[in-house]
Amino acid sequence: MAALVLAEHEGASVRAATLNTVSAAAKAGGEVHVLIVGHNVGDAAQQAAKIGGVSKVLVADAAQFADGLAEAVAAQVLAVANGYSHVFAAATSYGKNILPRVAAKLDVAQISDISSVESADTFTRPIYAGNAIATVQSIDAIKVVTARPTNFDPAPSEGGTATVESVQAVAAGDTSRFVSRDVVKLDRPELQGAKIVVSGGRGIGSADNFKLLEPLADKLNAAIGASRAAVDAGYAPNDWQVGQTGKVVAPQLYIAVGISGAIQHLAGMKDSKVIVAINKDAEAPIFQIADYGLVGDLFQIVPEIVKELG
Amino acid sequence: MKILVPVKRVVDYNVKVRVKSDKTGVELANVKMSMNPFDEIAIEEAVRLKEAGVATEVIAVSCGMPQCQETLRTAMAIGADRGILIETDVELQPLAVAKLLKALVDREQPQLVIAGKQAIDDDSNQTGQMLAALADMPQATFASKITVADGRAQVTREVDGGLETVSVALPAVITTDLRLNEPRYVTLPNIMKAKKKPLEVLKPADLGVDVMPRLKTLKVVEPAGRKAGIKVADAAALIAKLKTEAKVI
Numbered sequence: 001m002a003a004l005v006l007a008e009h010e011g012a013s014v015r016a017a018t019l020n021t022v023s024a025a026a027k028a029g030g031e032v033h034v035l036i037v038g039h040n041v042g043d044a045a046q047q048a049a050k051i052g053g054v055s056k057v058l059v060a061d062a063a064q065f066a067d068g069l070a071e072a073v074a075a076q077v078l079a080v081a082n083g084y085s086h087v088f089a090a091a092t093s094y095g096k097n098i099l100p101r102v103a104a105k106l107d108v109a110q111i112s113d114i115s116s117v118e119s120a121d122t123f124t125r126p127i128y129a130g131n132a133i134a135t136v137q138s139i140d141a142i143k144v145v146t147a148r149p150t151n152f153d154p155a156p157s158e159g160g161t162a163t164v165e166s167v168q169a170v171a172a173g174d175t176s177r178f179v180s181r182d183v184v185k186l187d188r189p190e191l192q193g194a195k196i197v198v199s200g201g202r203g204i205g206s207a208d209n210f211k212l213l214e215p216l217a218d219k220l221n222a223a224i225g226a227s228r229a230a231v232d233a234g235y236a237p238n239d240w241q242v243g244q245t246g247k248v249v250a251p252q253l254y255i256a257v258g259i260s261g262a263i264q265h266l267a268g269m270k271d272s273k274v275i276v277a278i279n280k281d282a283e284a285p286i287f288q289i290a291d292y293g294l295v296g297d298l299f300q301i302v303p304e305i306v307k308e309l310g
Numbered sequence: 311m312k313i314l315v316p317v318k319r320v321v322d323y324n325v326k327v328r329v330k331s332d333k334t335g336v337e338l339a340n341v342k343m344s345m346n347p348f349d350e351i352a353i354e355e356a357v358r359l360k361e362a363g364v365a366t367e368v369i370a371v372s373c374g375m376p377q378c379q380e381t382l383r384t385a386m387a388i389g390a391d392r393g394i395l396i397e398t399d400v401e402l403q404p405l406a407v408a409k410l411l412k413a414l415v416d417r418e419q420p421q422l423v424i425a426g427k428q429a430i431d432d433d434s435n436q437t438g439q440m441l442a443a444l445a446d447m448p449q450a451t452f453a454s455k456i457t458v459a460d461g462r463a464q465v466t467r468e469v470d471g472g473l474e475t476v477s478v479a480l481p482a483v484i485t486t487d488l489r490l491n492e493p494r495y496v497t498l499p500n501i502m503k504a505k506k507k508p509l510e511v512l513k514p515a516d517l518g519v520d521v522m523p524r525l526k527t528l529k530v531v532e533p534a535g536r537k538a539g540i541k542v543a544d545a546a547a548l549i550a551k552l553k554t555e556a557k558v559i
Binding site: 069070071074092093094096097098099100101102103104105107108109110111112113122125126127128129130131132133134135136137138139140174175176177178179180181182183184192196220228231232237238239244245247252253263264270273274275276282287288289290291292293294295301304305307308309 | 321323326327329336348403404405408427428430431432433434435436437438439440441442443444447448449450451452454464467468469470471472473474475476477478479482487488489523524525526527528529530531532533536538539540541542544545546548549551552556558559
């Protein structure tokens with residue numbers, strides 16, 4: 001029995017969510033192999049070989065994988081999936097895009113966004129925006145699983161001594177073509193890996209006002225997030241969205257500024273260790289889950305906090 | 311060009327769901343049901359493509375209980391031309407729905423399937439991708455902008471880290487994200503008109519599809535709760551708490 005983990009990478013390095021996925025896969029009970037599909041991914045493969053608990057790294061390196069298109073990557077996963085008891089990927093936009101194609105072609109169910117591995121065939125996963133937790137058992141021969149990174153501790157990035165093996169790259173058609181990518185490069189930590197997250201909601205009032213959060217995030221070395229309301233209103237870009245349909249985060253400290261606390265937002269942050277809420281409405285639902293609440297004008301309070309932090 | 315749009319009947323997004331005391335699922339009796347919000351965006355986009363002269367027909371499809379006819383009527387009130395219900399009382403999981411839709415794609419030959427990226431009940435985010443794989447079509451998931459021209463769709467996708475644009479040859483499957491459009495309000499005259507539009511009812515067996523679930527739900531429980539904490543007086547008190555009590559900064 002062995003589990004295959006589809007790695008998420010940036011060519012030169014493996015993305016952090018892969019480490020969490022490796023730990024999830026290890027809990028299924030067998031060996032863990034990592035598959036890297038991309039172009040010029042030698043460095044990422046070497047890095048993957050050092051991940052604790054990984055015994056083999058498979059590398060499919062070819063030009064048709066350069067942009068990580070779902071059709072090409074899924075075909076490659078299928079080409080090597082035979083013989084594995086499990087295929088895992090992180091429940092990120094990369095994994096969510098690719099893995100259901102793999103499951104459908106294998107004629108098996110996918111178990112999405114799991115929060116724990118109970119046994120080799122049984123998993124828990126949040127449903128209804130995290131308002132219920134279902135325990136599900138798969139009757140399929142191969143379990144295709146996406147794992148929620150925040151629910152699994154990362155595997156150690158050093159110490160492993162996996163073998164690296166090249167696999168035959170599968171040809172891809174051209175029905176799908178990559179056009180462009182518009183990725184915002186921030187000087188701040190990534191939202192999903194950050195120890196501290198400062199998020200703004202509709203109460204911030206405008207895209208300009210969102211800058212108010214920057215000095216606070218800088219002081220705390222925090223990532224900046226946003227509620228769906230703030231993103232929908234155009235105050236913040238879509239990749240900042242925390243919630244049921246955005247990103248799920250579980251930092252040590254989550255500071256919600258001007259966020260009322262809609263169910264779908266709470267679904268994305270309620271596993272944070274400590275939650276601070278700043279809102280002018282003392283009745284806002286966010287206060288029902290916040291460890292520390294501060295009722296008042298955020299435009300006054302946020303600069304005060306920055307000052308207190310010195 | 312035909313566009314096929316699957317629509318799911320789900321617990322309304324404003325309802326706070328309750329887990330049943332016997333832990334078999336969530337309480338669905340006497341709960342307000344609505345069209346999955348992502349599917350509403352999908353219907354709206356398809357109807358806009360028809361209004362722009364790109365599409366000629368919009369077909370809404372739903373799978374499940376007879377009550378899904380209401381969801382199809384809503385889709386037709388937004389502007390879908392006809393509806394198809396694949397009726398069954400078996401619990402439908404994404405793979406089964408994808409197979410049913412694949413059978414309909416074979417029959418109807420749409421150039422585009424626009425689906426919601428996920429349903430807000432089971433939060434699976436699978437059906438569109440699975441359909442694309444089964445029908446050997448390219449896919450563009452999590453769309454925030456769609457342009458159709460020259461036998462291809464150019465789609466801007468919301469991905470971790472920003473936006474990505476892909477171009478897929480038709481026929482293709484697109485799944486919608488929240489920013490794609492704002493669905494219109496359904497007007498009374500359109501609700502009346504929708505009642506007269508054709509609605510076909512099929513059974514999974516008519517399409518030769520086995521819909522038996524592959525996942526067994528062993529139990530459904532409430533998530534571990536979080537207690538409300540305390541209110542602090544000012545910024546200084548907050549920082550003191552975070553440093554000495556919570557020890558997170």
